[in-house]
Amino acid sequence: MKLNFNCSHCLSDNETVNNSLIEIRDDNFYQITCDKGHVSHFYIQNLKFELLFDAGSMALIDGYPNAAVAYISSSLERLHEFCIHVYSKVNDIDDDIFKKNWKYFNNSSERQLGAFLNSFMLFEQSTLKFDLQKYS
Template sequence: MKLYLTCMECFSGDHWSYPAELQDSGLYTLECRHGHKTNISLQNHRYEVLFELGLNAILDGYYREAISSFTSSLERFYEHAINVICIGHDISVEQRDEVWKMVSAQSERQYGAFSYLYLFGCKDIPPKLPRSKIELRNNVVHKGKIATKAQAIAYGEAVMGVVLPVLARLEQQYSDAIQTLVWEHLANIREASDKVSRPVTMNVGSILSNMENSLTLEEKIGSIQKTRKHYQWVESNFA
């Protein structure tokens, strides 16, 4: 999976985009063909990026890897939801970080923390993966099962079926907390990149964001395929 970055200095007159490999830090350094240098922070949360990795894996025929990425995305979404609800109830960063250390090593503990916080914060029982999808995940991740394309797509749809309703509920009840978490995320990127100037912010289209969550999973895969073909054509004709 690649991101396509745009130079902010020549954006108005030159819409050339530059491919970049994903960075765990969320920080990207771009030097365009005119010599302008730009530092870019990726605003998308980790759970969004991991889900997009799963979609790209399906497109490339790596169905086992797609299920693994979707699983990681769901786990990081639980963390995201925990932080949103805690912020909404005035829990400080320091308190959240200290308690997170107690559960960070085990996904089951994180899921338990999410379930109870969602019940407390939203007064409702959170959606969960169907038993059949949990068994598929365990067989793929822990037993080396080779998944099919249909299984990978169905699993991704099941993860969306958990994330999107919770995300909509959080946006309804905790919109300010969500924005605070975005600023925390960007501040963490800036703090880790103190050797570069203040980066500009970029947000890429994600099926788990407001920008594109009306798409079905297969429609989003088709959109990714079209985008790839476009940039491949541009690179081959204008490189």
């Protein structure tokens, strides 16, 4: 997925607006150089799962259901990762330990779901209530 950025210098000078499409980055910092050589820096506050969900919604609206499913399922995986990271922060788990441990889950949706469910249980002292039979 790509994000659309406008050159802030061209916008402020009432010049022709130059658009740039840039791939989503994990650090949310973006730099563009427009056709006129202006350099602009952007920081997006939205989390990756939010951007992916928005992309999935737009794909669905535009009539691309397969792309919508891919984006929204990726969004859910990033949401699970975010929740597990928050639970780790609450329990004062070092970022390096989190990153090393996350490598075991990174490439498997089922493992990520299991990690999320277990993290939820440990943090909330209860199970997440949903019916797996509905989805199988």
